[in-house]
Amino acid sequence: MAKPTIHHHEYDVVIVGAGGAGMRAAIETGPHTKTAVISKLFPTRSHTGAAQGGMAAALANVEEDSWEWHTFDTVKGGDYLVDQDAAEILAKESVQAVIDLENMGLPFNRTPDGKIDQRRFGGHTRDHGKAPVRRSCYAADRTGHMILQTLYQNCVKLGIEFYNEFYVLDLVMNDGKPAAVVAYELATGDLHVFAGKSIIFATGGFGKIFKTTSNAHTLTGDGVGIIWRKGLPLEDMEFYQFHPTGLAGLGILLSEAARGEGAILRNSTGERFMERYAPTIKDLAPRDMVARAMANEVREGRGAGPNKDYVLLDLTHLPPEVIDAKLPDITEFARTYLGVEPYTEPVPVFPTAHYAMGGIPTNIKAEVLSNNKTVVPGLYAAGECACVSVHGANRLGTNSLLDINVFGKRAGIYAVEYAKKAKHVPVPKDAVDETVALLEHMRNAKGTEKVAVLRKELQDTMDLNAQVYRTEESLDEALAKIAELRKRYEHVQVQDKGMRFNTDLLEAVELGFLLDLAEVLVATAKERRESRGGHFREDYPTRNDEKFMVHSMAYKNGSKIKIDWKPVTITNYQPMERKY
Amino acid sequence: MSDVKVIDEIPTYQVTLFVRRFNQEDGLEARWEDFDVTVHGTDRVLDALHKIKWEQDGSLTFRRSCAHGVCGSDAMRINGRNRLACKTLIKDLDMTKPIYVEPIKGLTVEKDLVVDMNPFYEAYRAVKPFLIASDKPEKERIQSPEDRERFEDTTKCILCAACTSSCPVFWTDGQYFGPAAIVNAHRFIFDSRDEGAEVRLDILNDKEGVWRCRTTFNCTEACPRGIEVTKAIAEVKQAILRGKP
Amino acid sequence: MPTKPAGTLYRGKTGMWSWVLHRITGVAIFFFLLVHTLDTALVRMSPADYDKVIATYKGAIIGFAELGLVAAILFHALNGIRVTLIDFWSKGTKYQRVMFWVVIALAVILFAGFAPRHIMNVIHDIELGY
Amino acid sequence: MVVIETPRSPRSRKAAKFERWGWLYMRISGMFLLVLIFGHLIINLVMNGGITQISFAFVAGKWADPFWKIWDGLMLWLALIHGTNGMRTIVNDYTERETLRKVLNYTLWVVCVSLIVLGTLVITTFDPCVDSSVSHTLSVCK
Numbered sequence A: 001m002a003k004p005t006i007h008h009h010e011y012d013v014v015i016v017g018a019g020g021a022g023m024r025a026a027i028e029t030g031p032h033t034k035t036a037v038i039s040k041l042f043p044t045r046s047h048t049g050a051a052q053g054g055m056a057a058a059l060a061n062v063e064e065d066s067w068e069w070h071t072f073d074t075v076k077g078g079d080y081l082v083d084q085d086a087a088e089i090l091a092k093e094s095v096q097a098v099i100d101l102e103n104m105g106l107p108f109n110r111t112p113d114g115k116i117d118q119r120r121f122g123g124h125t126r127d128h129g130k131a132p133v134r135r136s137c138y139a140a141d142r143t144g145h146m147i148l149q150t151l152y153q154n155c156v157k158l159g160i161e162f163y164n165e166f167y168v169l170d171l172v173m174n175d176g177k178p179a180a181v182v183a184y185e186l187a188t189g190d191l192h193v194f195a196g197k198s199i200i201f202a203t204g205g206f207g208k209i210f211k212t213t214s215n216a217h218t219l220t221g222d223g224v225g226i227i228w229r230k231g232l233p234l235e236d237m238e239f240y241q242f243h244p245t246g247l248a249g250l251g252i253l254l255s256e257a258a259r260g261e262g263a264i265l266r267n268s269t270g271e272r273f274m275e276r277y278a279p280t281i282k283d284l285a286p287r288d289m290v291a292r293a294m295a296n297e298v299r300e301g302r303g304a305g306p307n308k309d310y311v312l313l314d315l316t317h318l319p320p321e322v323i324d325a326k327l328p329d330i331t332e333f334a335r336t337y338l339g340v341e342p343y344t345e346p347v348p349v350f351p352t353a354h355y356a357m358g359g360i361p362t363n364i365k366a367e368v369l370s371n372n373k374t375v376v377p378g379l380y381a382a383g384e385c386a387c388v389s390v391h392g393a394n395r396l397g398t399n400s401l402l403d404i405n406v407f408g409k410r411a412g413i414y415a416v417e418y419a420k421k422a423k424h425v426p427v428p429k430d431a432v433d434e435t436v437a438l439l440e441h442m443r444n445a446k447g448t449e450k451v452a453v454l455r456k457e458l459q460d461t462m463d464l465n466a467q468v469y470r471t472e473e474s475l476d477e478a479l480a481k482i483a484e485l486r487k488r489y490e491h492v493q494v495q496d497k498g499m500r501f502n503t504d505l506l507e508a509v510e511l512g513f514l515l516d517l518a519e520v521l522v523a524t525a526k527e528r529r530e531s532r533g534g535h536f537r538e539d540y541p542t543r544n545d546e547k548f549m550v551h552s553m554a555y556k557n558g559s560k561i562k563i564d565w566k567p568v569t570i571t572n573y574q575p576m577e578r579k580y
Numbered sequence B: 001m002s003d004v005k006v007i008d009e010i011p012t013y014q015v016t017l018f019v020r021r022f023n024q025e026d027g028l029e030a031r032w033e034d035f036d037v038t039v040h041g042t043d044r045v046l047d048a049l050h051k052i053k054w055e056q057d058g059s060l061t062f063r064r065s066c067a068h069g070v071c072g073s074d075a076m077r078i079n080g081r082n083r084l085a086c087k088t089l090i091k092d093l094d095m096t097k098p099i100y101v102e103p104i105k106g107l108t109v110e111k112d113l114v115v116d117m118n119p120f121y122e123a124y125r126a127v128k129p130f131l132i133a134s135d136k137p138e139k140e141r142i143q144s145p146e147d148r149e150r151f152e153d154t155t156k157c158i159l160c161a162a163c164t165s166s167c168p169v170f171w172t173d174g175q176y177f178g179p180a181a182i183v184n185a186h187r188f189i190f191d192s193r194d195e196g197a198e199v200r201l202d203i204l205n206d207k208e209g210v211w212r213c214r215t216t217f218n219c220t221e222a223c224p225r226g227i228e229v230t231k232a233i234a235e236v237k238q239a240i241l242r243g244k245p
Numbered sequence C: 001m002p003t004k005p006a007g008t009l010y011r012g013k014t015g016m017w018s019w020v021l022h023r024i025t026g027v028a029i030f031f032f033l034l035v036h037t038l039d040t041a042l043v044r045m046s047p048a049d050y051d052k053v054i055a056t057y058k059g060a061i062i063g064f065a066e067l068g069l070v071a072a073i074l075f076h077a078l079n080g081i082r083v084t085l086i087d088f089w090s091k092g093t094k095y096q097r098v099m100f101w102v103v104i105a106l107a108v109i110l111f112a113g114f115a116p117r118h119i120m121n122v123i124h125d126i127e128l129g130y
Numbered sequence D: 001m002v003v004i005e006t007p008r009s010p011r012s013r014k015a016a017k018f019e020r021w022g023w024l025y026m027r028i029s030g031m032f033l034l035v036l037i038f039g040h041l042i043i044n045l046v047m048n049g050g051i052t053q054i055s056f057a058f059v060a061g062k063w064a065d066p067f068w069k070i071w072d073g074l075m076l077w078l079a080l081i082h083g084t085n086g087m088r089t090i091v092n093d094y095t096e097r098e099t100l101r102k103v104l105n106y107t108l109w110v111v112c113v114s115l116i117v118l119g120t121l122v123i124t125t126f127d128p129c130v131d132s133s134v135s136h137t138l139s140v141c142k
């Protein structure tokens, strides 16, 4: 096979990923420094566009609200594993983040007097948990779509340079500093080296390690995986959020906005079971609680359907006009994919793998950390791939769209600041060697293992062993399975030997990242012998603040995983029991 | 609560897909290839394509991401009509006949179902698809719900190109801006906060602009987001005639 | 095996087919109009020749072709109204399909009114020995 | 050789702002033509003997009245321009090479203008009595 052609580019700021976080950063860097945005998808295909419900900000447009309450909710929602300085920033800068978007043209829904309308969302309350508050700014149930479009529109306006359908496969480090990224051009099979003074990772999540997920096929955690392979740590990887209301069997998300607008979860007997689990805010309790409650109903035999394996989301009492105006897309999903008419029939739902709370550790300037304190100069991460940590053990709905905007913007600002005073780190001669080796190995392998089979086995074991409920045994089982899959992955087979648009090859590469991240997730989950937020251990069903009020930090140590801990930043809110 | 709908045991079916293949690298002409796949009742055409790629022929190439109709990656021609593969349930097609899947028309085929989208994006960018406003408000700009509603329909566009590549005028010489670009211009022309309507109307009052639309409605019928595309185009035509939105 | 060599025909609906028809009928009428202007010009040059030409119009073949022409004009004109309504009436796009069937229905009715009369006339002329 | 369905040529944008007038004209002339052509068809092909009645004498009789001269003149102008402009659209749609496009469009307009001039001359200078072999029967010529 011919050696790929190699191209070299030099930019001040290189942004990997053109989702919400990447493009929000680009809007800050583009006007000030030479910026390239590299994305494996055309920007508006990024999964930010799938977000539905809204973006939290204490605008107080419809009722009294304050950023302090928002901070508290975020901390409490995250089961106190939130870095409170970061959460304060998130809540404080939320108002400006929403105004920025509106000013850029985002068509938010409006109140009768023309201001941005707001609605309720799980875990967001007034005055430290007294009652649900209307804090989520939204545009029907396509808030993420509008954010993604608006950000792309503004990038077009600013003339940002995009390299679309370029897969970043490696980060080139030199002497502990980032020098460049190596990208594979899908259309040609050529390799490109993008040298940058500042490099921002905004590659999104990795939901595809699970079978039932709301995440896109392309969310394979490449960015997180690359950082991991460079020997940098990953934080809080055991915390993965399962969203309560995925379409049963499919995983396609039905936004929490449905419950925000009054939809009710019921079991097979028609009981509103959330009344038992969270008497005050019921269906609007944080996601981890609702997801577990649902799984529990099913376990205890109160699931609906022929196999009693899901519960029901009831919207039938909502006026059709309200459904049409506020939840048009998700009701359409129910109709299209399950053939259920939400006006008159309850919709079968079950928890779906949704959001990675953990990821690349960063500080509040979005700088990537190489251990509990040290910053990697010039390397930034923002969005779902990063862990600031504002979401702690469980992210509140609508806080992620906020996260990508607040910390995307911050990443941009600080990347510019750094690029203005720094020089390019020399790109070593052998910069592309690893990538070439990786690709050629895959392309030429005479293996017998099919990517899709391995991936499916991985996803099955993850759904079975590392989902809403986990135990030491189930995690061990998952680890063993992953080890087996890793071996088989050595003999993976790529049928397409071509250079152009070789998605077969890339799926094989992506599977490598999935295996890495799944392993880290399970390994850290095993070490965290307590239950907190999205991580629930049946063998350790309670929260253990004495031992585990710390972030996990996983390091790659050869082929082993080393786990360390990092203290949580606490400012105002001491850990309390989480009751709703 | 009304009766619980029982979703019965999901049946499986055997279907044949005819997929239009083309790869510059193998030197062959574009051709049809057939694949037999077993599918479930809830499977979409995208699932069938995945099954082919994952189990039979890894070189089959197509774009996809979200798998539920929101990212706009997988517009293709299914049984002669433009649809999103991820929104087309196989059981809704006539399964007694083979299912024909081919790339969208009017854009150069790169490989199998992948086409060169650049001309499409270029037309989109040409209409200045971004808010043009000179004021610098401290808070949000005020906009009444009615004004907001005025352009609601066209904000839904996911740039999938199903419309533009279904348009007979676009097929002829590929110079026409195409419905998607006009939809995205409409999105801003009728936004009460925007000040750039005149510029956009001028751009679309071009030889290749709105006047080339012959109201064939293929675009409206193809749009997976249910946007009333032809209506939006008609509104832009009216606005150009009036000289203002 | 039904391996079709080329891509399939796009399966557009009434909107697309009405446009195809509109286009074809437009071209047909255009070419007829060219000829018709020339032959009518004969009334100025040579009335005798004019009458000769017109006589052929009354013959069987052209006589029946005229049926086609009238059908084309009927469709083109009525669909022209439909197109104009789509453009200028705010509900036009909503009712475009209904309007298409109204166009077809009206065209058929008008044609049904016209055709027998015309055929009778043509036959009558042929009988007269033209 | 590889066959790719309908490849597109690169976009070349020439601002031609008269398209709008062409578009408007098609609709306005269409509405006039509706009345003119249907009137014409009814008088010529439906009333009285339909097509059997048509002859030089019939035309001469009609054009004795300036009303019908104006009617037919208008129809001539509007229809030819409407048709030619429509044909121009079609030519623009289906020609890829610029020269071919120019040649065809140029031809269209030459034909259109010639026929309009010819037709207008015929109508305005029409004299029913030019050819006595036919016109001797007409009352106007007696």
Ligand SMILES: Cc1cc2nc3c(=O)[nH]c(=O)nc-3n(C[C@H](O)[C@H](O)[C@H](O)COP(=O)(O)OP(=O)(O)OC[C@H]3O[C@@H](n4cnc5c(N)ncnc54)[C@H](O)[C@@H]3O)c2cc1C
Pocket (backbone or CB within 6 Å): A016, A017, A018, A019, A020, A021, A022, A038, A039, A040, A041, A042, A043, A046, A047, A048, A049, A050, A051, A052, A053, A054, A055, A056, A143, A144, A166, A167, A168, A169, A202, A203, A204, A205, A214, A215, A216, A219, A221, A222, A223, A253, A255, A354, A355, A382, A383, A384, A385, A397, A398, A399, A400, A401, A402, A404
């Ligand atoms: C169905 C759904 C609904 C949601 N609803 C909400 C909500 O209502 N409110 C809320 O706050 N949050 C919501 N979320 C969460 C939120 O949308 C996401 O966490 C957030 O959008 C992530 O944004 P991002 O920019 O980090 O990543 P993404 O938008 O996923 O973007 C990732 C980018 O990285 C690029 N990329 C990835 N790998 C590579 C590579 N190797 N090389 C080059 N580029 C690469 C991709 O092309 C893409 O452009 C939802 C999530 C889902 C899945």
Ligand code: HEM
Pocket (backbone or CB within 6 Å): B213, B214, B215, C019, C022, C023, C025, C026, C027, C029, C030, C031, C033, C073, C076, C077, C078, C080, C081, C083, C084, D026, D027, D029, D030, D031, D033, D034, D037, D079, D080, D082, D083, D084, D085, D086, D087, D089, D090
């Ligand atoms: C009887 C009344 C007529 C009406 C109401 C009418 C109406 C129209 C309209 C509205 C259009 C524009 C269609 C579009 O933009 O999609 C059009 C196009 C056209 N018309 Fe007519 N027309 C009439 C008569 C004629 C005549 C007499 C001719 C021939 C000389 C003609 C030839 C054409 C042609 C060639 C087109 C272009 C078709 C295309 O672009 O697809 N029309 N007509």
Ligand code: SF4
Pocket (backbone or CB within 6 Å): B072, B156, B157, B158, B159, B160, B161, B162, B163, B164, B179, B180, B183, B222, B223, B224, B225, B226, B227, B229
């Ligand atoms: S208007 Fe509809 S069909 Fe066209 S690009 Fe947008 S979403 Fe796709």
Ligand code: F3S
Pocket (backbone or CB within 6 Å): B163, B166, B167, B168, B169, B170, B178, B179, B212, B213, B214, B215, B216, B217, B218, B219, B220, B229, B230, B233
């Ligand atoms: S398909 Fe084309 S012709 Fe007009 S109505 Fe749609 S743009």
Ligand code: FES
Pocket (backbone or CB within 6 Å): B063, B064, B065, B066, B067, B068, B069, B070, B071, B072, B073, B074, B084, B085, B086, B087
């Ligand atoms: S895969 Fe996203 S629209 Fe079909």
